[in-house]
Amino acid sequence: KNEVEQSPQNLTAQEGEFITINCSYSVGISALHWLQQHPGGGIVSLFMLSSGKKKHGRLIATINIQEKHSSLHITASHPRDSAVYICAVRSTSGSRLTFGEGTQLTVNP
Amino acid sequence: ETGVTQSPTHLIKTRGQQVTLRCSSQSGHNTVSWYQQALGQGPQFIFQYYREEENGRGNFPPRFSGLQFPNYSSELNVNALELDDSALYLCASSAGQTGGNTIYFGEGSWLTVV
Numbered sequence: 001k002n003e004v005e006q007s008p009q010n011l012t013a014q015e016g017e018f019i020t021i022n023c024s025y026s027v028g029i030s031a032l033h034w035l036q037q038h039p040g041g042g043i044v045s046l047f048m049l050s051s052g053k054k055k056h057g058r059l060i061a062t063i064n065i066q067e068k069h070s071s072l073h074i075t076a077s078h079p080r081d082s083a084v085y086i087c088a089v090r091s092t093s094g095s096r097l098t099f100g101e102g103t104q105l106t107v108n109p
Numbered sequence: 110e111t112g113v114t115q116s117p118t119h120l121i122k123t124r125g126q127q128v129t130l131r132c133s134s135q136s137g138h139n140t141v142s143w144y145q146q147a148l149g150q151g152p153q154f155i156f157q158y159y160r161e162e163e164n165g166r167g168n169f170p171p172r173f174s175g176l177q178f179p180n181y182s183s184e185l186n187v188n189a190l191e192l193d194d195s196a197l198y199l200c201a202s203s204a205g206q207t208g209g210n211t212i213y214f215g216e217g218s219w220l221t222v223v
Contacts, residue, residue, distance in 0.1 A: 004151075033212065041146075041197050043214035044111070086151055096165050097142065097201075097212070099151035 006100035013107050019074040021103045023087030034061050034072045035086040077107045115200050115215035127188045130218045132200030134181040141183045146197040195222045
């Protein structure tokens, strides 16, 4: 079992829909990152969380430390949101980031 | 624009050859990490450098090595290339070692080994 599990692996939505991507992890963490990767390969950091909730525009990220679970929500989705969304955690015992396998999101017009 | 640049963006090497990939970080970013991302998978941690010393390593053989320089640039070297080394190599930098810092990724270097 991977230390970081994401669901779903693939998600197709219609423009305007509310989207949720989930991330569960099995280790103690100092921070959790939500990242966006476009087909060209570059990765952009969307959020860094250690507790609670953060909001940026149409994106909302939440984390429940006790349940070792985080969610990324996209409101009023748009085709330009189509990308791979990756959850990554930095454990309390080390310096590395451990990544989930990613969720491929496709938003159709 | 993340302020992290990688070069080259794409390259093709032959099995057995050696490759050097380069990363230039933002000024003040004294921590740099390298990741390997195979097609369709999440990135895998190779190693991390902090103030020019390696301070963490993933499950990669010694033929993967690195350097970090005082000018916030770094290198990933891979010797004796194998076909399975074909992947996207990502560099990420941050200010400080702790988990509480934003991480900035480069666009990556696509390596194909034939």
